[in-house]
Amino acid sequence: MMNRRISLCVLVLLIFVLAACGGQSTPTATVQPTAEPTEEATEQVASKAIVLADISEDPAETVEEFQPLADYLGANLGEFGIGSGEVKAAPDLDTMVEWFEAGEVDLYFDSLYPVMIMADRAGAQPILRRWKGGVEKYHTVIFARADSGIETLEDLKGKVIGLEDNYSTSAFMLPLAYLAEAGLKGTEKSDTDATVGEDEFGYVFSGDDENTIQWVLSNRVVAGAVGSGAFADIPAESLEGLVILKETEEVPRHVAVVRGDMDADMVEAIAALLVGLDKTEEGKAILDAFDETAKFDEFPEGRENALTRARELFNLVQGSSS
Numbered sequence: 538m539m540n541r542r543i544s545l546c547v548l549v550l551l552i553f554v555l556a557a558c559g560g561q562s563t564p565t566a567t568v569q570p571t572a573e574p575t576e577e578a579t580e581q582v583a584s585k586a587i588v589l590a591d592i593s594e595d596p597a598e599t600v601e602e603f604q605p606l607a608d609y610l611g612a613n614l615g616e617f618g619i620g621s622g623e624v625k626a627a628p629d630l631d632t633m634v635e636w637f638e639a640g641e642v643d644l645y646f647d648s649l650y651p652v653m654i655m656a657d658r659a660g661a662q663p664i665l666r667r668w669k670g671g672v673e674k675y676h677t678v679i680f681a682r683a684d685s686g687i688e689t690l691e692d693l694k695g696k697v698i699g700l701e702d703n704y705s706t707s708a709f710m711l712p713l714a715y716l717a718e719a720g721l722k723g724t725e726k727s728d729t730d731a732t733v734g735e736d737e738f739g740y741v742f743s744g745d746d747e748n749t750i751q752w753v754l755s756n757r758v759v760a761g762a763v764g765s766g767a768f769a770d771i772p773a774e775s776l777e778g779l780v781i782l783k784e785t786e787e788v789p790r791h792v793a794v795v796r797g798d799m800d801a802d803m804v805e806a807i808a809a810l811l812v813g814l815d816k817t818e819e820g821k822a823i824l825d826a827f828d829e830t831a832k833f834d835e836f837p838e839g840r841e842n843a844l845t846r847a848r849e850l851f852n853l854v855q856g857s858s859s
Contacts, residue, residue, distance in 0.1 A: 586623040587611050587807075590642040592633055592651075596626035605823045610644075613810055617803045630704055634659045637796060644807065645794050648706035652792045653851040660797030663844060664808050667791035668831035677711035677785040678768040681760035682753060683778050690719045690782055697729050697739040699749040699761040707764035708746060711785045714853040729757050754778065788850075789843070793833060808833075 589607045593599040607622025625642060627633040630651055636642040637659035645655065646667055655661035666673065679698075681687035687696070693716070701708030703725075713723055716738065726739040729752070733739040741758065743749040746767035753761040754775055760782065771779070793811060795804055814820030815832035824830045836843035 584620050585618045586621040587614060587619050587643050588623045588625060588641065589644045590625040590627055590633060590636060591646065592628070592630060593626040594628070599626040600624045602826060602828055605826045609814075609820075609823050610807065610810060614803065614806060617800065617806070630654060637661055640796065640798070643796055643799065646791055647794075648791055649788050649847055650706040650710035650851070650854075651704050652794055653710075653847055654704075655794060657851075661794040662797055662799070662804065663792045663794050663840070663847075664804060665793040665811055665833045666789040666836055667793055667833055669791040670829050671831040672766065672790045673831070673834075674787040675707060675790050676765045676787045677707045677715070677762050678765055678781055679712050679715070679760065679762045679783040679785075680753065680768070680779050680781050682756060683780045685756075685759050685780075687759055687782065688780070690716055690721065693738045693760055693782075694721060695733050695735050695738070696759045697726060697731060697733060697741060699729075699743045699752045699758040700740050701745055701749060701763070702742050706788065708749065708762050710850060710854050711788070712762035713740075714850040715783055715785050717853040717856070750775075788847070789836065 587607065587610050589603050589610075591599045591603060603624040604622070607624050609622070611619055611622030625636070627636060633642070633645060634655060637645070637655060645661065646669075647655070652661070652663055656663065679690070687693065698712075700712065703709055716723060722737045723740050724733070724737050726733070726741050729741050731739055731741075743752055743761075746763040749758075749761040749763050750767065750771060752758045765784075795807065811833040812835070814824050824832065838846075
């Protein structure tokens with residue numbers, strides 16, 4: 538009897554042990570926490586460069602002048618994924634237009650007429666005025682020899698005048714716009730001896746303001762148009778033999794423009810950085826290296842008003858020259 542009870546107890550115990558073993562659950566996999574990002578990975582987030590560009594025949598000089606500003610902007614635009622600054626030199630305006638259209642350039646500086654061309658052809662946005670060489674604004678002086686018999690703009694009909702080149706603001710856009718407002722139409726000529734119709738004036742390109750001045754003084758052309766700075770530099774003895782026919786309104790010496798598709802917050806940030814440069818010693822040094830720029834500021838008459846007038850002048854030139 539006792540042996541039967543012992544056997545029964547052993548059997549029950551065995552059944553209990555087997556049941557316990559069979560009922561164990563499969564262990565659940567544990568998800569390990571993600572590792573903290575490395576410093577290298579963080580730096581890669583701000584790996585893009587802001588690209589500044591200029592039209593220049595000397596890329597090395599352009600880089601020397603622009604790189605400090607490019608580095609400064611690159612170091613202060615991290616919130617937009619910018620981590621550095623680069624500089625490019627375009628051989629001509631057509632190339633600059635292509636770069637802007639392709640998104641290869643972010644920031645560009647030039648006088649008003651090329652800027653308006655960039656706005657028309659590549660959607661560039663003018664944002665600030667640049668005091669290039671310490672000069673915030675300038676105008677055009679249209680002049681002739683005092684003994685030429687030319688006294689008014691109307692007297693230029695049938696005559697040939699000298700201009701710098703076809704991308705100059707002070708020695709192309711402004712004089713042609715004012716001559717157009719006076720009812721005169723201009724035609725480009727290949728040389729100073731070209732025949733000109735009685736109801737038009739001809740213009741030839743001298744290459745720079747100094748050449749234009751010499752062409753007028755030597756009677757190669759009857760009149761010329763140059764920037765106010767160049768006219769002010771004419772020696773007194775030469776100035777006595779000249780007469781001013783017209784002085785135009787003043788326009789910004791230089792303008793900063795950005796890509797048309799740039800994020801609005803980034804445009805605002807760039808503008809704030811540029812305007813703030815002249816407030817610190819570091820910024821002043823950067824500006825001085827940047828072709829002795831005094832500062833950047835807003836257009837005094839407001840950006841919209843400034844660009845409206847620029848558009849009027851631009852359209853006058855587009856419709857008056859051939």
